[in-house]
Amino acid sequence: MSEAAASPAPQGGELVRRHRWPTRLWHWTNAVTLLVMLMSGLMIFNAHPRLYWGEYGANYDNAWLKVGSARSGGGEQGYIEIAGHRWDTTGTLGLWTDADGKVQRRAFPYWATIPSRYSLAIGRIWHLAFAWVLAVGLLFYLAWSLIAGHVRRDIHITRAEWRPSHLWHDIREHARLRFPTGVSALHYSVLQKLAYAGVLFGLLPMMILTGLAMSPGTDAWAPFVTEVFGGRQSARSVHFLCAWGLVGFFVLHIVMVLLAGPFNEVRSMVTGWYRLPRERRP
Amino acid sequence: MTLTVSRRGLIRAGAAGAGSLLLPGCDRLFDNPTFRETLESGENLHRVTQRVLGRNALAREYREVDMSPAFRANGSREVTDPAYRQHLAQGFANWSLMLGGLVEHPLTLSLQALRDLPQRRQITRHDCVEGWSAIGQWQGPRLGLLLDMARLRPEARYLVFHCADLYHGQPYYESIDMVDAFHPQTILAWAMNGKPLEEAHGAPLRLRVERQLGYKHAKFVARIEAVASLEGIHGGKGGYWEDNGAYAWYAGI
Numbered sequence: 105m106s107e108a109a110a111s112p113a114p115q116g117g118e119l120v121r122r123h124r125w126p127t128r129l130w131h132w133t134n135a136v137t138l139l140v141m142l143m144s145g146l147m148i149f150n151a152h153p154r155l156y157w158g159e160y161g162a163n164y165d166n167a168w169l170k171v172g173s174a175r176s177g178g179g180e181q182g183y184i185e186i187a188g189h190r191w192d193t194t195g196t197l198g199l200w201t202d203a204d205g206k207v208q209r210r211a212f213p214y215w216a217t218i219p220s221r222y223s224l225a226i227g228r229i230w231h232l233a234f235a236w237v238l239a240v241g242l243l244f245y246l247a248w249s250l251i252a253g254h255v256r257r258d259i260h261i262t263r264a265e266w267r268p269s270h271l272w273h274d275i276r277e278h279a280r281l282r283f284p285t286g287v288s289a290l291h292y293s294v295l296q297k298l299a300y301a302g303v304l305f306g307l308l309p310m311m312i313l314t315g316l317a318m319s320p321g322t323d324a325w326a327p328f329v330t331e332v333f334g335g336r337q338s339a340r341s342v343h344f345l346c347a348w349g350l351v352g353f354f355v356l357h358i359v360m361v362l363l364a365g366p367f368n369e370v371r372s373m374v375t376g377w378y379r380l381p382r383e384r385r386p
Numbered sequence: 387m388t389l390t391v392s393r394r395g396l397i398r399a400g401a402a403g404a405g406s407l408l409l410p411g412c413d414r415l416f417d418n419p420t421f422r423e424t425l426e427s428g429e430n431l432h433r434v435t436q437r438v439l440g441r442n443a444l445a446r447e448y449r450e451v452d453m454s455p456a457f458r459a460n461g462s463r464e465v466t467d468p469a470y471r472q473h474l475a476q477g478f479a480n481w482s483l484m485l486g487g488l489v490e491h492p493l494t495l496s497l498q499a500l501r502d503l504p505q506r507r508q509i510t511r512h513d514c515v516e517g518w519s520a521i522g523q524w525q526g527p528r529l530g531l532l533l534d535m536a537r538l539r540p541e542a543r544y545l546v547f548h549c550a551d552l553y554h555g556q557p558y559y560e561s562i563d564m565v566d567a568f569h570p571q572t573i574l575a576w577a578m579n580g581k582p583l584e585e586a587h588g589a590p591l592r593l594r595v596e597r598q599l600g601y602k603h604a605k606f607v608a609r610i611e612a613v614a615s616l617e618g619i620h621g622g623k624g625g626y627w628e629d630n631g632a633y634a635w636y637a638g639i
Contacts, residue, residue, distance in 0.1 A: 140412075152517035159448070159511060162518035164456040218412045224515065225632040226416065232639060233428035320513045321432070321638025324597045325440025336511065336519050 114380055116286040122378035127254070130245045131373055133237065138350060140234045141311075143218040145347060146211075147227030153198075153211035155344055159335030168341070171211035173199040182209075239312050246304070258292060259301050265294040283364050286383040299353060307349050314343035426634075433636040436597075437565065445571055445596035448509040454520040457512075457579070459586035462551035462558060465606055470550045478590040483574070487546070487611035490537035497576060497590050503527035506573050514600040515633065524575040524594050530568040532610075538564075542612035546619055547593050550606035553626055560604040561616055561624040561635070562595055571596045574607065599637040601627045 114120050123131075154167035161167065171193070173182045182198025183190050195201075200213040203220070214220040218230050249255045264270060274294050277283075284293060292300065316322045317330040317339035333339040361369045365381075372378035415421050465471070473481040478497045486492040507525040529545075545567050549558040566572055575592045576583055583589040588605025595602050602625070616622060621629025628635050 143412075148517065151515070154518070159452060160454045160519045160521045162454065162458040162514075162520050164458060165454065219416060220410070220413055223632070225627075225634075228515070228634070229422075229425050229428070229632065230412075230416075232432065232634075233425040236428060236431060318513075319639040320445065320511075320599060321436040321440065321597050323511075324445045325436075325443035327446050330446075336513065340517060 113287050114290070116289075116380050116382035119377050119379050120290065121376055122290075122372045123376050124252075124254075125376065126245060126248045126252070128373055128376060130241055133241055137234050137237045137241070138354075140218060140230055141238060142347060142351065143216060144227045144230035144234070147217040147219065147222070148224060148231060149344065150210045150212055150217065150222065150227075151224040155341045156337040157334065157341060158337050161337035169344075171198045173209045235312075235315060238308070242308050242312065249304070259297050259304070261294060261297050261301070265297070270294060281363055282384075283381065285381040287380075289380050299356070303350070303353055307346050307353065310346045311343065311350070314339040314346065318343065429634045429636050432634075432639045436636075436638050440597075441565060442569070443597070445510055448511065448521050450509065450523070452521055453509060453579070454522060457520045457522045457587070458514075458518065459584075460514060460516075460600065462553050462605065463586040465551045465585070467550055467552075470606070474585060474589065481590055483591060483607065484609040485532055485536050485612075486609070487613055488539040488542035489533075489612050490539060491535070493532065493536050495532070500527055500574065500576055500591070503531060506571070508571055508573070508594075508596070510571070510594070510596045512600055512603070515627075515637065523579050524573065524592075525577040526573040526575040526591070526594070528570065529572045529574055529593070530570070532574070533567060533612075536612075538612055541614045544613050544616055544624070546611040546613055546616070546624075547604040547607050548609040548611065549604050550608045554630075556626065556630070557620065558604065558606070558626045559620060560593065560602055560626070561613075561619075562593075562598075562602065566595050566598070569595075569597070597638055601625070601633065602637050 153171040154161070154163075155169040156165055156167055167185075168187055170185050171183070172185070173180055180194075180199060181192050182194040182196070182200065184193050184197050185191075193199075196213060197211055198209065200208055200210075202208050202214045208214070208222075210222055217227065219226050249259070271294060278293070278295055283289070284291075313329055314333060316326070317333055318336055323330045323336070330336055330339055333342055368379050368381075416425075465474075481497055483495045483497075483500065484493070485495070504527060505525055506528055507523065509521060509523045511519050511521045513519050533545075542564075544561045544563055546561045547559060549560075551558050562572075571594070573594050575594050576590055578584070578587055578592075583592060588603075588607070591607040593602075593604045593607055613619065616624040616635075620626075623629045624635045625633070627633035
C-alpha cells in the first residue's frame with residue numbers, strides 16, 4: 105500500500121512538501137553562481153566587444169554584433185550594431201559615465217560587470233572558478249534528477265500535455281494570471297515544465313559546452329565540442345546568446361514568483377513547504 | 387505636477403541600484419586574500435584536468451583555405467632596443483638564439499642554423515585571451531629537438547623565454563613546463579604564412595605553444611633558459627602578464 109493511497113489528497117490551503125533538498129540547494133547555489141557568471145562574463149566580453157561566426161574572427165573580420173562608441177556630428181555616441189543595424193545606447197553601452205563621473209568607452213557599464221573596474225584578468229578569475237561550481241553542480245543535479253525520479257515525476261511532459269489544445273489552454277491561463285489551485289497546484293504546468301526543462305537540458309548544458317569549446321586546451325583533446333558549434337567564434341556567439349536566454353528565463357521566473365505569491369514561493373524554495381492555493385469557487 | 391519616468395530609465399535605475407549594492411561587495415570580497423586565492427586555485431584545476439584528459443593531445447590543424455585573410459598583431463608590435471633594430475636592418479644575419487640554464491650543452495644558434503634543422507609547418511588557430519581568434523601558418527624547428535641537443539639537466543622543470551621587447555617599459559618574458567616544451571606542435575617559428583616573421587608578429591623568432599592563449603606565445607625570443615623554479619625571475623609568476631595583470635600562468639582556458 106503506497107503512502108499516497110493511505111492519506112487523502114491534500115486540499116487547497118494545506119501545507120505540502122514541494123521541493124526536496126537537492127533542488128533547494130542547487131537553486132540557491134545557481135542563483136549566486138549564474139549572477140557571478142553573467143557579470144564576470146560581461147567583463148570578459150568588454151575585452152573584445154565583437155562577435156563573429158566561424159572558427160576565426162578578429163578586428164579585420166566581419167562582426168555580426170559589436171558594441172562601441174563613435175563620433176557623430178558634434179558629439180559622441182555609444183552604440184550597439186547587430187547585422188549592420190545600429191542603435192544609440194549612449195549612457196548604457198559603449199559610452200557611459202562611471203561611479204566617479206568619468207566617461208568610459210567600454211561595452212558594458214561598471215554596474216553590470218565583475219569587477220566594476222575594467223580588469224579582464226580578474227573577470228576571468230571569477231568566471232573560470234565559478235564555472236566549476238556551475239558545471240559540477242549541474243552534473244550532480246542532473247544525475248540526482250534522473251535517479252531520484254525528479255525528471256520522470258515532475259518535468260516529464262506527458263502526451264496529453266503536448267496536445268495543442270492543452271498547450272493553448274495553459275498559455276491562456278498564464279496570460280490571464282489564473283494559476284493552478286488546490287490539487288492541480290501540486291504539479292508543474294506544461295509551460296513551467298518547458299521552461300525548467302529548457303534551462304536544465306538546454307541552456308545550462310549549452311553554456312558549459314560553448315564555454316569549453318572556447319578553451320584552446322580543451323579544443324585539443326575534445327575538438328568535436330568546438331566543431332559542433334561551427335568553430336570557436338561561433339561557440340563564443342552562442343555562449344553570449346544563451347547567456348541572454350538565461351537572463352530572459354530569470355526575468356520571467358522572477359515575474360511569475362511575484363505574481364504567484366512571493367512569500368509562499370520563496371518559502372517553498374527555502375524550507376520545501378508550500379501552501380496549496382485555495383480552490384477557486386466555480 | 388506629474389512625475390514621468392520612462393520604462394528604460396526605470397530599468398536602468400533599478401539595475402544601477404542593484405549593481406551599486408552588489409558590486410562594491412564583490413570587489414571587496416575579492417580583496418580578501420583567502421577568497422582570492424580560493425578563486426585563483428581554479429587555475430590548478432584547469433591545468434590538472436588538461437594534463438589528465440589531454441596531456442599529449444594535438445591542437446587542431448587547418449587547411450590553407452581556412453586561414454584568416456589578415457592576422458591581427460597584438461602586444462608589442464615593434465622593438466626599440468638599438469641592437470634589435472640593427473639585427474632587423476641586417477635581416478637577422480648576425481643574430482643568434484641562446485639556449486642555456488640547466489642544460490649540459492648550452493647552445494648558440496644562428497637563424498640559418500634554426501632554418502637548417504628539421505622543420506615543422508602547421509596551420510593553427512591563435513586564440514587571444516581577449517576573445518578573438520586568427521588562423522595562420524607557422525614554421526620552425528620543434529623546441530623538443532633543441533632541448534634534446536642541449537640535454538636538459540634532470541632538475542630543469544620550466545623553460546623561460548626572454549624576449550627582446552619591453553612592454554610598458556618592462557621586459558616581456560614567458561614560461562612553459564616540460565609537457566608543453568616537448569609537445570610535438572611546440573615550435574620556434576621563424577616563418578608565418580610562408581614568409582619570414584614580420585616585426586609585428588615577433589621577428590625573428592616566436593614561440594608557438596598551440597594549446598594555450600596568445601600571451602604565452604612569446605615574440606622576439608632572444609634567449610631560452612631552463613630553470614628549476616620560476617621564483618626570482620622578474621616578478622616570479624612566470625610571465626609578463628602573470629606578474630603585471632593577474633593573468634593565469636596556465637593559459638589553456
